[in-house]
Amino acid sequence: MFETIAFYLFSVLTIAAFIVVVTTKNALYALSSLAAGMILISGFFFLLNADFLGVVQIVVYTGAVMALYAFGMMFFDTTTELREVQGNPRTVFVLSGLISLLLVIMLVAPIAGSNVTALFPMQEGVGNAEAVGMVLFTKYLIPFEVAAVMLLVAMVAGIVLASKKMDNSLTLEEDA
């Protein structure tokens, strides 16, 4: 009963927040409602007994990614409205609706027909964070290290790309 109420509440709020993100013209509204949606999505992770993932979702997405976007937006002139030219909005909605329906069917169909056995079953009496740690540092150690190197590469790339000609002012374009 509690799970049902929580699921529907989180669903409606998340969908509303994300619809605001894709429809609003104001970049700040989009940013804040995206952050709200990220926090609401962590609610699903807690409902699904994935406590560790829920905490990571809050810390990484609303802590790091949103802060990065907020800093990035200081470089742009977000007050100017972009003229979003589009041919036929109905085509876009019908096409994307059909594609998402197709994706749901494709994802559900093979799982419903086959019997999947758990490779790394959840053990009794072990917390989610401990279980994640045990699987992550035994079976998924190599991907974990590769992900760490990838994050390092991304950090270096971000610094190098964003700091080029940092001494030039963006608002004095005619001087450049």
Add this chain to the structure above:
Amino acid sequence: MITLNHYLVLSGLLFGIGLVGVLKRKNLLMLFFATEIMLNAVNIGFTAISNHYGDLSGQMFAFFIIAIAASEVAVGLGLLVLMYKRKTSVNLDTLTTMKG
């Protein structure tokens, strides 16, 4: 009672919203936001299946998707800043320089 299908339908819906954003927006920053929505939708699906089968593999995949999303944002924002310095706009249409 909330079953696996509820979560998968929600995941598909959120993915559809993100897809609409990717197809519709011309602002590159909004395009990045829509990509984040799609990645999160996939994460919900992975976690729901992980919970349904009592298997931790789905959570591991969601974990790595979060790591990939974080590095994508770092590189993408760097490129976006660079593009804004060159073109003074984050409009996708300013990138159409190859006219055939």
